[in-house]
Amino acid sequence: MRKFFRKLFTAADTNKIEVMYFxxxxxxxxxxxxxxxxxxxxSTLEKMLNSLRLRSETWAYELDREHVFCTINRKAAQWSxxxxxxxxxxxxxxxxxxxxx
Numbered sequence: 001m002r003k004f005f006r007k008l009f010t011a012a013d014t015n016k017i018e019v020m021y022f023x024x025x026x027x028x029x030x031x032x033x034x035x036x037x038x039x040x041x042x043s044t045l046e047k048m049l050n051s052l053r054l055r056s057e058t059w060a061y062e063l064d065r066e067h068v069f070c071t072i073n074r075k076a077a078q079w080s081x082x083x084x085x086x087x088x089x090x091x092x093x094x095x096x097x098x099x100x101x
Contacts, residue, residue: 017087024093028062038085045070046079067095
């Protein structure tokens with residue numbers, strides 16, 4: 001039902017994915033969610049994460065491949081998983097919220 005309403009109210013964003021940040025990733029990146037356009041630079045999960053890491057050192061550190069795991073549409077995802085318009089990507093960190101930066 002939630003996806004139905006999101007599609008209804010975001011019809012103009014037909015070529016975007018929803019990225020949601022949880023736990024430490026959310027706290028340290030000061031972000032809970034955002035919408036990202038699907039393009040050649042963001043066609044797989046790994047490419048999307050690489051583009052996010054370019055934002056700053058904090059983003060690169062928090063989204064380090066060794067410490068982050070992701071879901072696509074609430075299912076565990078591999079780095080090579082392709083992204084499609086309308087997908088929901090969840091980003092989780094396995095680092096403790098209390099671990100130093």
